[in-house]
Amino acid sequence: MNAKRGNRGAGAALLAVAVAAFFIYAYFLLASEYSMLIIQFTVLAAVGILLAVLGWIGYTMLTAPKEDPSPA
Template structure:
């Protein structure tokens, strides 16, 4: 399994290459690239919102522990 530094270096390299490719494509195909990037950002953002909503919807409520409530009542 790769170390955290290896993964971090790979992520940094991928991000820098992604920026270089993005600006290169933006220089030649500006409107098309902007449409693709904005569409991808909207899809990712709404996907995260949907995932959070699904998680909140399907997560069961926490089980109440009666012992903790009794101890708090005794302190009052």
């Protein structure tokens, strides 16, 4: 039963961090002189993550063992 309480505390902390991070991000994006830089870093991170996933899929396909064509 205590494990569930710990999970709820961690969940509340994650929620609070996510809400705070959103407001900080929104402030820097909308109300600061760094908005263009924030947009550039956001797009760079999104493209980097997309290409990393694409590369991981390619690597997995490249290193996967070959299927046995003969029926069992």
